[in-house]
Amino acid sequence: MRTFGLPDIWFIVAAARWTIALSLIAFVGGALGGLAVALGRTAENRAARRLATGFIQLFQGTPLLMQLFLVFFGAPVLGVEVSPWTAAGVALVLNTSAFLGEIWRGCIEAVPRGQWEAADALGLDYVARMRRVVLPQAWKIALPPTVGYMVQVIKGTSLAAIIGFTEVTRAGQIINNATFQPLVVFSVVGAIYFVLCWPLSLWAGRIEKRRALALAR
DSSP: OOOOOHHHHHHHHHHHHHHHHHHHHHHHHHHHHHHHHHHHHTOSOHHHHHHHHHHHHHHHSSOHHHHHHHHHHHHHHTTOOOOHHHHHHHHHHHHHHHHHHHHHHHHHHTSOHHHHHHHHHTTOOHHHHIIIIIHHHHHHHHHHHHHHHHHHHHHHGGGGGGGTOOSHHHHHHHHHHHHOOHHHHHHHHHHHHHHHHHHHHHHHHHHHHHHHHHHHO
16 A cells, blocks of 8 residues: 555546547547437438437436446457457447437427428428528537537546546546545546536536527527
């Protein structure tokens, strides 16, 4: 056992770059997947709607930790070796896709029906209607909850520690095992998560206030 010191703090702080990197992978991949899911949920094709609904129910209805386990321990059973990086990225992208897909589905459906009817009256097909009329308006509605959900993505990366991915939480576990000072160690870990998440929460709140003021005018 040794005393917790400045080098330990820097070790945990340095691990934050992997938390940020994993969060970006999860969010960018999840945004692409979420858009596909949201479009599937609002598609005219019944099979696409059912497939998107099933995907959302599967990943929203099961814990992210279990999804990480299934990817990390299940892939080798199928003959595919995956690193903690890959397993964490895949599980978080799939999970984020499900949640963003449902958030964005609600935002798409929040676009006034008159806009949909106007697009139909212009003879626009589904793709043109979405691209030119619905999605630009849905994006303005979706921005605050999307930024807010980024906070959940960052927090969710902490679960990757359980499969050996060295991000902030895992770095804290390593230092705690060497110093046996959990209160100090995990206070530093919590402070780092706060620094990462608080600005996003403020940003989401400001966007929401701006939108509310715009609607009130």
